[in-house]
Amino acid sequence: MKHTATNLVRLLGQRNNVLSRVIEGPTDASTLTQTVSVSRSTIDRALSAFKEWGLIVSDSDRIEPTLFARLVGKVYTDFETEVGAVGRNLPPDSPSWSAVGTGADAVKLVTTRIDLLEYAETARTKRTLVTELPYARSTVDRAVRELEQAGLIQRTAAGYATTDVGQWITARYHVAHEAIADVLAVRDLLRYLPTDEMFPPALFGGIDIERAERTVPYHLLKGLREHLVAAERIRAVLPTLPTPQFLSVCHRQVIQRGTTFELITTPALADTLTDEFPRLLAEMTDATTGSITTSTGTTPPFGLILSTTDAGLGGSVLVYDDHQSVIGAFHADSDAALTWIKDYYEHLHEQATKITPEWLDAITTEASNRPPLSTTLDHARREDESSDRCSYDFIYRN
Numbered sequence: 001m002k003h004t005a006t007n008l009v010r011l012l013g014q015r016n017n018v019l020s021r022v023i024e025g026p027t028d029a030s031t032l033t034q035t036v037s038v039s040r041s042t043i044d045r046a047l048s049a050f051k052e053w054g055l056i057v058s059d060s061d062r063i064e065p066t067l068f069a070r071l072v073g074k075v076y077t078d079f080e081t082e083v084g085a086v087g088r089n090l091p092p093d094s095p096s097w098s099a100v101g102t103g104a105d106a107v108k109l110v111t112t113r114i115d116l117l118e119y120a121e122t123a124r125t126k127r128t129l130v131t132e133l134p135y136a137r138s139t140v141d142r143a144v145r146e147l148e149q150a151g152l153i154q155r156t157a158a159g160y161a162t163t164d165v166g167q168w169i170t171a172r173y174h175v176a177h178e179a180i181a182d183v184l185a186v187r188d189l190l191r192y193l194p195t196d197e198m199f200p201p202a203l204f205g206g207i208d209i210e211r212a213e214r215t216v217p218y219h220l221l222k223g224l225r226e227h228l229v230a231a232e233r234i235r236a237v238l239p240t241l242p243t244p245q246f247l248s249v250c251h252r253q254v255i256q257r258g259t260t261f262e263l264i265t266t267p268a269l270a271d272t273l274t275d276e277f278p279r280l281l282a283e284m285t286d287a288t289t290g291s292i293t294t295s296t297g298t299t300p301p302f303g304l305i306l307s308t309t310d311a312g313l314g315g316s317v318l319v320y321d322d323h324q325s326v327i328g329a330f331h332a333d334s335d336a337a338l339t340w341i342k343d344y345y346e347h348l349h350e351q352a353t354k355i356t357p358e359w360l361d362a363i364t365t366e367a368s369n370r371p372p373l374s375t376t377l378d379h380a381r382r383e384d385e386s387s388d389r390c391s392y393d394f395i396y397r398n
Helices: 005-024 029-036 040-052 069-086 103-119 126-132 139-148 165-186 203-206 222-229 244-257 266-278 277-284 334-350 357-368 372-385 391-395
Strands: 056-058 061-067 153-156 159-162 207-212 232-240 260-263 291-296 305-309 312-320 328-330
Touching: 005 029, 005 040, 005 061, 005 103, 005 372, 029 040, 040 372, 069 103, 069 165, 069 203, 103 165, 103 277, 103 334, 103 372, 126 139, 126 207, 153 207, 159 165, 165 203, 203 277, 203 334, 207 222, 207 357, 222 244, 222 305, 222 312, 222 328, 244 260, 244 277, 244 291, 260 334, 266 277, 266 291, 277 291, 277 357, 291 328, 305 334, 312 334, 328 334
Parallel strands: 232 260, 260 291
Antiparallel strands: 056 061, 153 159, 207 328, 232 305, 305 312, 312 328
């Protein structure tokens, strides 16, 4: 089966009752068989499909949902809830909603008959439906009967047409389908993010996805660099330094362009930066126009970047692999995504502790034993300004 959003929605339509139980907490096949009240063979087929899609991780005794499963499961369950609410509020003279049982049953019907619902938005005769749709007449007859009983299509003088309720549900289907497609597009990166983190599905519907070029070591992501070099203010949460180039670009912004750089990181990384980059930190600390403020605290295993430019506020989420290398980034391209990044940053900022004067004194003392960096770094940048590649051996030595 091709891994498309349409096929994933159909799988959820068939097996969301099983997946929702998996998402509730770690479980096993025997427990699922009892709680979902289906046969063990049905559970085994569902789990096999979930594993193929990357919705679960499992061993012989334990089944756990992935972050991907939690996200698409929430989108689909919200869709079921909306449809169920419509069914409960239908007027008394509407076709019997009980023909499909519940909102979940109605959604399942919609996911399997969506093409007919869309095609019948303009009234069509049964003959036209059979001719134009890629199904046998018996399949079309059954689909029309089920949809008519559910009140999603109705017979008119011109043929069968989608009802107002059917059109509304079809529109909501497309909203859910698009959200699931957005999450599916970042499935490979989601596996590196914590499964218990409360990422809203809407975050992934308003982003530009950038994946790292593994063939270019120490390379700063192009999209991230574009945000940084235009910034008047940079706010960052970093569990690990993405690349020395990140610090170099921020150094240039602070020294040459008066940018304000606010960093939240772990105590361990703060110590590492002091040991490996004292001159860069000291020059930013002593800058006459720009500035650097450093705080420490507990950080998530992913990075957050906020950049304020003339055009407004930009935001990015950095994704690290198991070796603490940046493998990609989500750049906010919607108000919802940007709001989530900004709110998360502010939450971490409130809990962080601003670095002590003693730490700044340690930087100054260490830096006094090193030669100035600015001239050498400017020379390196002029050699390859287009990519901001610097002499990293030199940076590490200083």
